[in-house]
Amino acid sequence: MATIEYKGQLYSCEKNESVLDALLRQDAELSYGCRAGACQACMLKLEEGAVPEQAQRGLKDTQKSEGYFLACSCYPEQDIKLDSADELATQPSKVVAIEMLSDEVTGLSLTPAEAFEYRPGQFINIHKAEGVVRSYSLASVPALDEPLQLHVRRIEKGVVSGWIHDQLKLDDEIEIDGPYGECFYMPGDQQQPILMIGSGTGLAPLYGILRDALQQGHKGDIHLYHGSREPAGLYLQDELKALAAKHDNVHYLAALSSEAQLDGVAHGRALDLALQQLGNLKGYRVYLCGNESMVQQAKKRTFLAGANMKDILADPFTVS
Numbered sequence: 001m002a003t004i005e006y007k008g009q010l011y012s013c014e015k016n017e018s019v020l021d022a023l024l025r026q027d028a029e030l031s032y033g034c035r036a037g038a039c040q041a042c043m044l045k046l047e048e049g050a051v052p053e054q055a056q057r058g059l060k061d062t063q064k065s066e067g068y069f070l071a072c073s074c075y076p077e078q079d080i081k082l083d084s085a086d087e088l089a090t091q092p093s094k095v096v097a098i099e100m101l102s103d104e105v106t107g108l109s110l111t112p113a114e115a116f117e118y119r120p121g122q123f124i125n126i127h128k129a130e131g132v133v134r135s136y137s138l139a140s141v142p143a144l145d146e147p148l149q150l151h152v153r154r155i156e157k158g159v160v161s162g163w164i165h166d167q168l169k170l171d172d173e174i175e176i177d178g179p180y181g182e183c184f185y186m187p188g189d190q191q192q193p194i195l196m197i198g199s200g201t202g203l204a205p206l207y208g209i210l211r212d213a214l215q216q217g218h219k220g221d222i223h224l225y226h227g228s229r230e231p232a233g234l235y236l237q238d239e240l241k242a243l244a245a246k247h248d249n250v251h252y253l254a255a256l257s258s259e260a261q262l263d264g265v266a267h268g269r270a271l272d273l274a275l276q277q278l279g280n281l282k283g284y285r286v287y288l289c290g291n292e293s294m295v296q297q298a299k300k301r302t303f304l305a306g307a308n309m310k311d312i313l314a315d316p317f318t319v320s
Contacts, residue, residue, distance in 0.1 A: 005081040006030075006044075013076055019044070019055075020071035030084070033133035035072045036292075036318040039125050039180065041133035042071040049080035090127055090175040091116075095168055096147050102235040104154045105201060106165055108136075109147040112176065116148065120185065120208030121287075121315070124148070124178035126160060134160040137205035137289070137315060138179065141212050148176075151204035153233075181205075183287060183315040185213045189220075195278065195286045195307075196224040197270050197298055200233045202290020205315055207236060209287055214247060222247075223278060227255040227270025227294075231262055253277075271298050275305055282306035285313070292316040 004011040004019060006028060013022035020032055020042050033041035037058055046067035055074035056064045097109035118124075123137040140149035155161040168174070183205055194213065198206045203226050210224060228234045240252045255266040255273055266273055271294060278284075286307045288298045295316040303309055 002076040003079045004076070005048075005079075007084070016075065018072055019074040019076060019080075019082075023071065029131060030071065031127075031131040031133050032072065033125060034135050034318050036316075037070050037073045038318070039123075039133060039135040040070060041125055043068055044071050045069075045083045047081040047083050049076070049078055051076060051080065090177045092173045093148070093176050095170055095172045095174065098168065098170065101151060103232040105232070105235050106152045106154070107139075108150045108152055108164060108168070109140075110150070110174070110176065111147045116179075118142065118148075118179035120212040121183045121205040121289075122179035122181040123205070123315070124150075124176050124180070126164075127175040127177070128160050128163060132159055135180070137181075137201075137208075139204040139207045141208055141215060143215050144211060149204075149208075151201040151207075151235075153201045181315060183209070183289065183313045185209050185216065185218075187216050187218075190216075190218050191220045193220045193284050194218070194222045195274060195281060195284050195302070196222065197227075197274055197286075197288050197290075197294075197302075198225070199227050199270065199290030199294045200317075202226075202288075202295075202315070202317060203236065205289045206287060207240075210243070210250070214243070214250070219249060221249050221251065223251045223253075223274065225253050225255065225270040225274045227257060227273075229256070229258050231256065231260050231265075234262070234265065237264075269294075271301065275301060278305075280306045285311045288312065288314040288316075290315075290317055292318050 002013045031041045033039035051069045055069040093110040093112040099107040101107045120141045123135045136150040196206045244250045244252045255270045288295045
């Protein structure tokens with residue numbers, strides 16, 4: 001067991017317990033979000049002691065050298081003294097549109113108070129009271145959409161998704177920070193074929209990346225497979241069919257893995273259908289977004305199907 005000194009108080013940290021879990025268990029106040037090392041909302045600064053290398057994975061070299069680390073990824077092996085990291089640079093954003101995209105997915109549009117530069121497919125953090133932070137991917141494209149657009153699936157007992165679905169109103173202001181993430185379109189080889197596989201609201205970043213690629217003149221075939229277990233997880237079908245009809249290089253398939261049936265929707269898992277239909281993925285750029293288990297499995301299977309690991313970009317979603 002290690003001892004954590006944080007804001008002048010001492011906390012115990014059990015074996016195989018993260019710093020984040022230890023502090024929350026003992027009612028310490030700190031921000032947190034994904035618990036998976038992606039959103040960086042739980043960043044703290046080391047004053048004394050040492051933290052494992054994995055606790056700094058994904059941070060900039062300058063942050064590492066200054067002692068910053070992620071509390072959710074830190075399992076200390078010795079006593080440590082901590083300080084709060086510098087506050088994340090948040091800014092207020094106004095809710096300018098709320099639209100139900102399906103029975104369980106809300107489209108949320110935000111206008112930041114200041115200029116906000118991002119790449120379609122990156123994600124932002126939304127801050128709720130009491131230090132609760134959640135990450136949502138951007139479905140919008142700066143050249144095409146003025147507000148930031150997010151797709152928010154209702155999570156059972158979800159603190160933030162429930163708040164967005166049931167309480168947030170037009171003209172409300174919420175705090176955001178970001179953008180983060182490296183899952184976005186990279187111009188270069190405009191003839192390179194692209195495979196996109198998304199589950200649930202993993203469609204959000206893919207919708208942004210797809211439209212960004214077309215906006216930048218991508219000529220190679222783009223195959224988008226969007227899967228869900230239940231019908232409520234499928235949405236934007238008309239918009240995606242319209243894009244496929246307008247662009248000869250865009251191919252879209254929606255899939256349901258349950259026994260439910262919908263006209264024009266394939267039966268099976270999106271990943272399985274993609275690999276069955278496309279076969280060899282040598283030379284493809286691959287984007288994988290959505291359920292963490294699906295994304296991890298898809299990274300392995302698309303690599304084995306011939307895709308180069310450097311061409312596989314992934315954005316796994318975790319549920320807090």
